[in-house]
Amino acid sequence: MRPARFLALLIGIVSVSALDAAPPDPSAALVKAKVEAEYPSLFGIYTHLHAHPELSFMEVKTAALVAGELRALGFTVTEKVGNTGVVGVLTNGTGPTVLVRADMDGLPIKENSGVAYASTDIVKDLSGKEQPAMHGCAHDTHVTGLIGTARTLASMKDRWSGTLVLVAQPAEEIVAGARAMFADGLYTRFPKPDLAVALHTTSLLAAGNIGYGEGPRYASVSSMDILVRGFGGHGSAPHTTKDPVVLASQIVLALQTIVSREIKPGVPAVVTVGSIHGGLKRNIISDEVKLELTLRAFDEKVMAHLVASIRRICDGLARSAGLPDDRMPVVTLTPESIDVTRNDPVLSRRLAARFGEWFGDEKARPVDPVMGGEDFSEFSRQGVPICIWWVGATDPARIAESERTGVPVPSNHSATFAPVPEPTIKACVTSMTAAVLELMGGRVSR
Ligand SMILES: [Zn+2]
Ligand SMILES: [Zn+2]
Known part of the structure; x- marks a missing residue:
């Protein structure tokens, strides 16, 4: 390249970049x-x-x-x-x-x-x-x-x-x-x-x-408590009880299907069971199990879907376990929720x-x-x-x-x-x- 042309090109580059750059604040x-x-x-x-x-x-x-x-x-x-x-x-x-x-x-x-x-x-x-x-x-x-x-x-x-x-x-x-x-x-x-x-x-x-x-x-965050209820008894006689530990376990697993099977792929949603507490001793079938959940979504409709599905799954699994109406799980949304x-x-x-x-x-x-x-x-x-x-x-x-x-x-x-x-x-x-x-x-x- 001839020197004059190179110089012209260089000036062109410098002036273009000077135009591109905003003056410093x-x-x-x-x-x-x-x-x-x-x-x-x-x-x-x-x-x-x-x-x-x-x-x-x-x-x-x-x-x-x-x-x-x-x-x-x-x-x-x-x-x-x-x-x-x-x-x-x-x-x-x-x-x-x-x-x-x-x-x-x-x-x-x-x-x-x-x-x-x-x-x-x-x-x-x-x-x-x-x-x-x-x-x-x-x-x-x-x-x-x-x-x-x-x-x-x-x-x-x-x-x-x-x-x-x-x-x-x-x-x-x-x-x-x-x-x-x-x-x-x-x-x-x-x-x-x-x-x-x-x-x-x-x-x-x-x-x-x-x-x-x-x-x-x-x-958005919704915080949910689930009280899973059963009928307690002796650990050696499960046939005389309705075991809430087994029911709570089924519920926890079934909840994992909401995001994977009910929410459209690619739509962000989370259902996490962060805490599960039930029972006092290995040979006692307890009366209840408490679950604490956090739910996340970027869309109010998706959040409403998560909440409705959790209620449906809790109710359906409790009924399939043979629990009467007055021992259905109690599902509560807590005030620890945000848009x-x-x-x-x-x-x-x-x-x-x-x-x-x-x-x-x-x-x-x-x-x-x-x-x-x-x-x-x-x-x-x-x-x-x-x-x-x-x-x-x-x-x-x-x-x-x-x-x-x-x-x-x-x-x-x-x-x-x-x-x-x-x-x-x-x-x-x-x-x-x-x-x-x-x-x-x-x-x-x-
Ligand atoms: Zn923080
Ligand atoms: Zn923070």
Whole structure:
């Protein structure tokens, strides 16, 4: 190729790529610097929260910490919303009202992560029972992220305008905290948001990475109890009894046919019997067996199908065992149930574009939804568009090893789950700040 032609081609390539690339967002560099400066203090908050988890609706000290931080930054703070929830409002001129939610509760797990700041606390649960506790779902990173976001945004009020509502929510793990805050007037006592956002830290992505998507992100969850009843008696005389252990076993196996035989292939649904308890002694046929189930789906009709099929199978098998009407299994849906968490497509695309710009497409990318449940779905009440995204927490080398060996990394809710703090916390603060700046006019003052 002649030198002149080569030069022309090179200029062509350079000019095309210059046109393709969006101008860098100056807010990104500013936020990066602020997050760097805040990190030592945020790490201190994180390790304190991690070492001292509080269980659902018992997040008194965590809530006080959030309230104090927000008050010091100029937010109008209301405590004890929905039991232990905190709402901080910062009005900064005219513009949209954007709500940011972080959940606060830990889990009744004895931590075995090996980190220096692991929890050894024994705490009371809501019923007063003493339990080991652990931030096994990384809600401590969410609280730390909320505080970091508040600090960052409070220091750059020239780059956004509107009303910012920060919510520290209790009791997500028992999917009761959001409902409690709404019962206490979250959208009536405080500015109703035009948009609501949240993040969740996950073991499934490399630390510092962002996973996003639109539509269903978390499944609907129904929790079900089944009391299988029979007629007890001596273990040596089964012919004088109706054995509920045998009937419960048949029910557990028959339930496995609902998803495999009744739900259209490819439609996500889960029926899990997580607990089965019956009997006291080997030579006694018991009177009853208790089953606890969790059901998951991305569609209300599919969930209704699961529930109806379980009732039908319980009833049919009990009748085939010869039980009378007054000893039919008792099937109960518990309040520990929640709707699908559905990301608004327009809102999700806006945030995905901003994340791509700030984190790069290598680190911020679309990911599949999960069958877990999230009570952030409650925030979509009254037509409020919502979006939740994931922040990775696991050492990238461990993710790569897991992909190579097929051995899963410790998941959220595992006693050995330990987020890598620095990239995780920085990504929590940076992604949440990026989202708020996207929604509250961060580009206006460019
Ligand atoms: Zn959880
Ligand atoms: Zn969680």
